[in-house]
Amino acid sequence: MSPQPDDGRKLFVLVGTCISFGLQYMLLRSPEFRRAYRLKAYRTHRHQQFMADLAIPDEELVQADVIAFHPPGWADWGNEEAYRSLLRSIPAHVRRISYPYPIFPALWPFHCHDTRNEDAAHEPTPELLPPHYPYGDSWILSKLRKNMSADQILREYLDLDIPSITDVDGLLRKSLEIQQTKEDSTTVKILDFVQENFRTEKTFITMNHVGNFALLHMTNQILNILDIKRLDQTILHTVSELIQFEMPIHPSIIRHFGLRHVGPETRYAIDRFKRQTIQEYVEDYIHFR
Structure with a gap:
């Protein structure tokens, strides 16, 4: 069992690129999640400051109950070996949830x-x-x-x-094929959801940033894994693009x-x-x- 923080809540560590802010925001919109977990986020989009941005203290890795992260290969970290080394340092007792960094x-x-x-x-x-x-x-x-x-x-x-x-049809097929091989080993899935909804919903707002509609789908998968009630889609009407x-x-x-x-x-x-x-x-x- 991982050590508990002083307030009795478990530690959820979120590691990722800029899209991880959207997951952070939506996770913390769940009262049940907030009661069960305190969240610590580490994100980077600056390759030259990679290790500074993701310098997670060893004591936090030991304390963590859950760590959510992009698997290697989903993002250009600028220092791939340093990122793999970070993931190898996660203790065996910590629950791992991997999530994609998709492009469109x-x-x-x-x-x-x-x-x-x-x-x-x-x-x-x-x-x-x-x-x-x-x-x-x-x-x-x-x-x-x-x-x-x-x-x-x-x-x-x-x-x-x-x-x-x-x-553009070939570009769509090829990009999805390449990402599918990555998603096969990723806990949180997004590609089928995007293919089913990109014509009717704002699943992406730039070629490498998912919109709130897709972020909610990813967040609810994480909540399901944690046995926490899913967020209702009405949240999408209350916030601008995260x-x-x-x-x-x-x-x-x-x-x-x-x-x-x-x-x-x-x-x-x-x-x-x-x-x-x-x-x-x-x-x-x-x-x-």
Whole structure:
């Protein structure tokens, strides 16, 4: 038996990437979970500070009753061996719950890294922060490199029929196949749920961030494992998206997959302040402002 904390509750340690905040929030919305467990979270999305972010004290590992974590291979840790070493250090008495870090590139097939994020010369945003676009678009960047005007890029981009130039169905199949081999050994499952619901519900808000609808599904699996009552879906009506921020979906992708939870005029939470349609977002992205 693991040692109990002073207040009599067991220790639940949550290790993961940025999506783990959503699980943390939803787990702590369960009164029964809060009565049974105190939660300690360790998360990282900064490869160079990997071990600092996930430096779990040995005494906590010994005290823990449950540790939830991404299995190796689900995320790019920047130091895979250090992460495997961390998991090997979990004592045998600790209950392990592994959960995925899924991706869904089919809705954002042009995703890429935009090197303009490293350019400090851009004019600050109204919040006096450097503009930052973590989800680049390879099609737009290719047109910028050809010195096409911003107006023409915007017009041609919005008129694109992406599925006619990119095999988004093949991208969907391949990404799910690759992830399926990882999920086979993962306690918490998500891929079948996503395939069944992505057309009608916001299962993903960016290519690597699940939405609240998928987070609730993952959370309820953890609660089931702990023999705790599931959270009701009404929680989805009481909170904004827990993992920030959202990426607009191209109208041709919406049409191709028959998405019913978004449309061409949908406003997306781009950052803490902006709620933009895809046209407004793309215009700002082209100008990197």
